[in-house]
Amino acid sequence: xxxxxNGEAQEIAPGMLVADYLSQxxxxxSSVVVECDGKILTRKEYGSHxxxxxxxxxLIRFVGGG
Amino acid sequence: MLTIAGRKFRSRLFGGTxxxxxxxxMKEALAASGCEMVTVALRRIDLNNPADDIMSVLDRxxxxxxxxxxxxxxxxxxxRLARLARASGGGEWLKLEVTPDPRTLLPDPxxxxxxxxxxxxxxxxxxxxxxxxxxxxxxxxxxxAVAVMPLGSPIGTNQGVLTRFQIxxxxxxxxxxxxxxxxxxxxSHVAEAMEMGADAVLVNTAIAVAGDPVRMARAFxxxxxxxxxxxxxxLGAVSKDAAPSSPEDGLGFLR
Numbered sequence: 217x218x219x220x221x222n223g224e225a226q227e228i229a230p231g232m233l234v235a236d237y238l239s240q241x242x243x244x245x246s247s248v249v250v251e252c253d254g255k256i257l258t259r260k261e262y263g264s265h266x267x268x269x270x271x272x273x274x275l276i277r278f279v280g281g282g
Numbered sequence: 283m284l285t286i287a288g289r290k291f292r293s294r295l296f297g298g299t300x301x302x303x304x305x306x307x308m309k310e311a312l313a314a315s316g317c318e319m320v321t322v323a324l325r326r327i328d329l330n331n332p333a334d335d336i337m338s339v340l341d342r343x344x345x346x347x348x349x350x351x352x353x354x355x356x357x358x359x360x361x362r363l364a365r366l367a368r369a370s371g372g373g374e375w376l377k378l379e380v381t382p383d384p385r386t387l388l389p390d391p392x393x394x395x396x397x398x399x400x401x402x403x404x405x406x407x408x409x410x411x412x413x414x415x416x417x418x419x420x421x422x423x424x425x426x427a428v429a430v431m432p433l434g435s436p437i438g439t440n441q442g443v444l445t446r447f448q449i450x451x452x453x454x455x456x457x458x459x460x461x462x463x464x465x466x467x468x469x470s471h472v473a474e475a476m477e478m479g480a481d482a483v484l485v486n487t488a489i490a491v492a493g494d495p496v497r498m499a500r501a502f503x504x505x506x507x508x509x510x511x512x513x514x515x516x517l518g519a520v521s522k523d524a525a526p527s528s529p530e531d532g533l534g535f536l537r
Contacts, residue, residue: 275326
């Protein structure tokens with residue numbers, strides 16, 4: 217199935233959990249905030265929230281800024 | 283000692299974390315500055331370069347993170363960024379920035395006010411970046427801002443305190459701490475702001491882009507301290523007419 221992550225279409229396994237998706241991308245879940253279809257997920261939800269076909273994801277984190 | 287929303291700060295210099303040449307230089311410069319609160323921004327992760335996590339070098343026990351809403355062009359975008367910052371573990375502290383015009387990066391007073399009202403309701407400790415408007419400062423204070431952050435000059439310009447007259451009024455009127463932010467390009471600029479009675483200053487660009495950011499951070503820290511001591515010590519009155527500093531009496535032997 218397909219999801220749209222940070223503006224890019226990505227092919228992933230059906231029903232993949234957010235936590236598994238993050239680890240597939242090589243991301244440390246503790247430093248990432250996930251917005252899925254406009255809703256901010258809590259870190260606890262990463263392990264239970266399954267991605268849907270067509271889900272729109274934003275993966276955000278802190279960067280340097282003033 | 284400076285207190286903002288019940289939290290005490292020994293240093294009156296706040297640091298930014300943007301524009302440094304490397305995370306290591308940033309870490310060393312922030313340590314040299316003595317600052318205890320640092321701003322951070324929120325951005326999309328670059329999926330092609332996910333290892334680029336510069337925040338991992340900062341010790342969260344040493345620095346209070348002040349996430350900003352940079353990039354927001356209206357209240358709605360700023361509120362979305364604020365919620366993301368909190369979900370990212372950024373805590374309740376927030377530097378609210380709403381800058382619709384990319385050329386000037388001047389803050390939108392109406393959207394900033396609207397976002398302040400909403401974010402205070404949601405439990406954020408809001409420090410709004412604002413134009414140096416004394417009336418707006420009072421309105422933001424009344425809306426629940428825990429400090430106000432009037433600009434010295436536009437972000438990243440290094441032009442210093444061009445808004446001196448307005449900032450003097452803000453300092454005289456505000457019940458919340460006044461943190462002069464943006465455009466402070468040299469230690470003399472922060473000394474000026476502190477001598478005027480600003481409670482603190484925020485510096486990013488001037489330290490980050492210096493030839494030697496670590497030594498420049500130290501120079502800014504010294505200037506902040508010097509300016510504060512001068513303010514607390516009571517500066518002499520400014521006069522148009524000269525006044526001799528040597529005695530006027532005892533010159534009879536000359537003429």
